[in-house]
Amino acid sequence: MTEELQHGFKKVQTQWVDDIGAEVVEYYHPQSGGRVMWVNNDDPNRTFGIGFLTPPTDSTGVAHIVEHSVLSGSQKYPVKDPFMHMMKTSMQTFLNALTFADMTVYPLSSMNETDFHHLMGVYLDAVFYPKMLTEEKIFRQEGWHKELFQPEDDLTIKGVVYNEMRGAFGDVDRAIMSSVAEHLHPESTYAHESGGNPYVIPELSYEDFCAFHQTHYRPDNALAFLYGDIDIDRALAQINEGYFDAFEADHHAIELTLPTPPKGRTKETVYYSADKQMSRETDSYLTYTVPFTSAQDKQMIFILQLLGDVLVDAEASPLRAALVDTGFAEDVSAYPSDGYYQDFGIVVENMSADQADQIVDIIEKTLRQVVEDGLDQSVFDGVLNSREFYYRQAGGSMQGITRGIQMLSVWRYQDQPLDGLTYSDELDYIRQRRDQGMFEQLLTDRVLNAETTQVLVHEPKVGLFRSQDDALAEKLAAEKAQLSAEDVQELIKQNESLRAYQTEPDTPEAIATLPQLDLADVPRETTNIPEEILSNNPTILFHPQATSGVRYVKLAFASDDMTREEIPYLKDLAILLGSVDTQNMTYQDLDTELMKATAGLGIVPKIYTAVDNPDDYTVQMEVNFAALNPKTARGFELTTDILTKSLFTQKQRILNVFKRVKLEMEQSFEANGHQAALGRVRSLYSNPSRYAEELSGIGYYDHLTHLINHFDTEWETFKHQLEQLNQRLWTQSRLTISLTGESADKDAFYHEVKEFIETLPVGETVVRHPMTFDFSNIRKEAIITNSNVQYVAQGGYFPATDYEALMLVLSAILSKGYLYDLVRLQGGAYGAGLTISRTGDMTAYSYRDPNVDQTIATYQAMSDFVANLELDQETLNQFIIGTMSSFHYPISPDKVNRIMLTRYFKGSDKSMIDKRLIATLNTTVADLMAYVDLIRETMAQGYTVVIGNEQQIKQATFAFDNVRELKQ
Incomplete structure (x- = not known):
């Protein structure tokens, strides 16, 4: 008897998975060869995703460009950018696409069931029937094109992915990882850059781009996943009808290229692009890598x-x-393997290239000593506990996205997707063999006696990007010189045609094809988070949640009495506590004990600004950890030891820690410079933002640089100030506590908290007096880094009393419409946006941007755009719905303390948030028009910070007050 199919799907198996506490159902579609995995639980944050195996055969970035382009219109939804339309108008909690080294994934989630199916339909149509196959302009916009608008202009390369990867290659870590894979696994899938090497991307043709999609985007090369409280019959019907049922399995599997790594021991020198302050004596890297196992x-x-x-x-x-x-x-x-080859590797950062051989000898001698002595069992147990905590909480409020990618990560190597969801058997296997010598034997056999060992010395090369750009410019100039006048005009015509395509609005008929929610679909109240006040002296807040036995602790110590000079010392203290010895333990033992008892201890200074007054803000030093019930008491013991008994006497250790942090900050400025630019702009006029800048932004980076450069002469003064600050900070009188845990566990949890409080001195009450700053005359600053792109931020301040909830809608219209169109699509930046905050900040920013002048001019014209905005109420309602994820979002237990403590210090509560929700829902077109003058006046203040490429900054016509190197 033939088994009955459910919308073309056969149910293969149903299995309960203890490790994730859910039933998982697998479906197979015989006609197309497609598969669907459903994690069936009651999570209202419903998730869908589909992944394709997309191994590259070169570094043109074809998989990455296809990922961008399929979301630029499709057969059923012929608008130019359905992805951005849904970002604007849906209640999505996650909407993205991700290119891995060998697969591409399209995941989404929403807490609204109707919206979830809308998004699912848009993504299915996008991946299987993209408009890019018939519209070459999409390829030229998202991938690359030769740009020319005037005959006398230089010929250049533009494109969204092209500029994204120019920025990505400025990340030293990214460059190093690419070099390791390319050299250790030559001629393999992983020798190629799936995201695209910006100097190779222009080799990709439109024909090859289309062929890649046709070859790889089919159901028998895909795995779809569903997660949460889903009507599975409806979902399977949606995946089948018009999508899976339109394909026949061809049984020609996409294959990875996986040659055996060449045997032998090699050592090579490679180079990464560096700034002029870097040298091979201090800024080289070394990678020591051996093949260890495979992903199977x-x-x-x-x-x-x-x-x-x-x-x-x-x-x-x-x-x-x-x-x-x-x-x-x-x-x-440790080298982070990603892909089929799983390699054991060590990345040695900021060392001298001249000591490479000595460092290799130290690595191998140390590993031999470990084999002889055995692994440190205490560290082993700590790491194992830390790993289990990570697997248990993977994804937090976005578990559906995480679980889907976990299944795809094993499916891509022909393994069972379910294997990606389990971990307890593997951890049990490891625990049973912790003292049987297995790990030491593996080190001997697979590392010390490896058939293949690769050592790469990565030396900084000043101006590497500049030389590549110069070579590209010369090539393009020579190419242009060979063009006839007719050829030049044809190229200009192509660019004008692309620009017209980008600027021409979608037709009403095209827009009408997109699924839409109604305002009536939006809940009128936000999720209630229960809270109990267990004590008023000090304040202890408790939030009952189903946490699977995990307790979450957040301790906030008021720090409003700092002097101007002490501000950066708060961050210094946060960095060092837990990283230096205490009276009872070495920092190594402390780290191990924290891993054994908790998910890690975090210490960070935070600033909270009152909802009704931006000049009224409080500074808190926050200490937080999470632990399973039996281990919370130990977590508190370790916290007490760290806060009250830390020693600041290890001069060299402290210097090493600060050097590590400085390096991490430099890498962050290269990779996420828009955040640094935003903070820097606001610090030019805002008191709380200036404080934050000196705690964690470029202002703090300057403090850290000065301290490191003058460490010997300033050591005694620094140590004394740190000790004094630490002695007075951790007291009961400064303390506010937020707890999240199981309701039945409240009394036991509270008892342990009270015992912790008694370990602290009482101290004196801190009077809240927000600091005010004297602002310099600098309004327009450029900060030069080694980046290949720019991060451009501009803004100003307005009276916070003028802020209304509807500004959230205004910000969305400008971010996802005006700035997206002009800065990203037409300008070629990877991203852009506008933030308007309750504190009176209005700041526009761009991300991985090839431009400076053009972007700033776009910011300055925002008010004109709003003044001429042609928007009917129905269209505006869709933008309003698109802002609702600011009010309706998944709340996992690990986020509750942060949310509720933020409300507490800001003077906010659920009723105030619900009031803003209703005001946002009631926004009218007339409301928006009323803010034209405010936008114009605020942006006219012209506070500007550009972080990025030296050549682009110096060629800009924009007049900066100050141009400086990041590294001074």
Whole structure:
């Protein structure tokens, strides 16, 4: 008897998975060869995703450009950018697409069931029937094109992915990882850059681009996943009808290129682009890598990750002690394998290239000593506990996205998707063999006696990008010189045609094809988070949640009495606590004990601004950790030890920690410079933003740089100030506590908290007096980094009393419409946006932007756009719906303390938020028009910060008050 199919799908298996507490159902579509995995639970944040195996065969970035382009219109939804339309108008909680080294994933989630199916339909049509196959302009916009608008102009390359990857290649870590894969696995899938090398991207033709999609985007090369409280019959019907049922399986599997790594021991020198302050004596990297296992051996992958933590990443790791504590390098880390090849590797950061051979000898000598002595069992147990906590909480409020990618990550290597969801068997296997010598034997067989060992010395090369850009410019100039006048005019015509395509609005008929929610579909109240006040002296807030036995602790110590000079010392203290010895433990033992008892201890200074007054703000030093019920008491013991008994006497250790943090900040400025630019702009006029800048922005970076450069002469003064600050900060009188845990566990939890409080001195009450600053005359600043692109921020301040909830809608219209169109689509930046805050900040920003002048001019014209905005109420309502994720979002237990403590210090509550929700829902076109003058006047203040490429900054006609190097 033939088994009945459900919308073309056969149910293959149903299995309960203890590790994620859910039933997982697998479906197979015989006609197309497609598969669907459904994690069936009651999570209202419903998730859908579909992934395709997309291994590259070159570094043109074809998989990445296709990922961008399929979301630029489709057969059923012929608007130019359905992705952005849904970003504007849906209640999505996640909407993105991700290109991995060998697969591409399209995940989404929404807490509104109707919206979820809308999004699902748009994504299915996008991936299977994209408009890009018939509209070459999409390829030229998202991928690359030769740009020319005037005959006398230089010929240049533009494109969204092209500029994104110019920025990505400025990330030293990215460059190093690419070099390792390229050299260790030559001629393999992983020798190519799936995102695209910006100097290779222009080799991709439109024909090859289309062919890649046709070859790879089909159901028998895909895995779809569903997660949460889903009507599975409706979902399967939607996946089948017009999509899976339109394909026949061709049984020609997409294959990875996986040659065996060449045997032997190699050492090579490679180069990464550097700024003029960097040298091979201080800024070289070394990678030591050996093939360890493959992605199909799950047990070995767990062991590999464990070995990386134990041997390299933990503070008590032997390789860290051998290389960092002895001054050979500023940091070490385990090589993060991603793909079929799972390699054991060590990344040695900021070392001298001249010491490369010595460092390799130290690495191998240290590993041999570990084999002889055995792994440190205490560190082993700590790392194992930390790993289990990570697997248990993976994804937090976005577990559906995480679980889907976990299944795809094993499916892509022909394994069962369910294997990506389990971890307890592997951890049990490891625990049972912790003292049987297995790990030491693996180190001997697979690392020390490896058939293949690769050592790469990554030296900084000043101006590498500049020389590549110069070569490209010369090539383009020569190419242009060969063009006839007719050819030039044809190229200009092509660019004008692309610009017209980008600027021409979608027709009403095209827009009408998109599914839409109604305002009536939006709940009129936000989710209630229950809260109890357990004590008023100090204030203890408790939030009952289903946490699976995990307790979450957040301790806030008022720090409003800091002097101007003490501000950066708050951050210094936050960095060092837990990273230096205490009276009872070494920092290595402390790190190990924290891993054994908790998910880690976080200490960070935070600023909270009152909802009704931007000049009224409080500074809190926050300490937080999470632990399973039996281990919370130990977590509090360790917290007490760190806060009250830390020693600031290890001069070299403290210097090493600060050098590591400085390096991390430099890498962050290169990769996420828009955040630094936003903070810097606001610090030019806002008191709380200026405070924040000196706590964590470029202002703090300057403090750290000065301290490191003058460490010997300033050590005694620094140590004294730090000790004094630490002694007065951790008192009961400064303390506010937020707790989240199981309701039945409240009394036991409260008892442990009270015991912790008694370990602290009482102290004096802190009077809240927000600091005010004297602002300099600098309004327009450029900060030069080694980046290949720019991050451009501009804004100003307005009276906070003028802020209304509807500004959220105004910000969305400008971010997802005006700025997206002009800065991203036409300008070629990877992203752009506008923030308008309750504190009176209005700031526009761009991300990985090839321009300066053009972007600033776009910011200045925003008010004109609003003044001429032609928007009917029905269209506006869709924008309003698109802002609702600011009010309706998934709340996982690990987020509750942060949310509720933020409300507490800002003087906000659910009723105030609900009031803003209703005001936002009631926004009218007339309301928006009333803000034209405010936008014009605020942006006219012209506070500007540009972070990025030296050549582009110096060629800009915009008049900066100050131009400086990041590294001074």
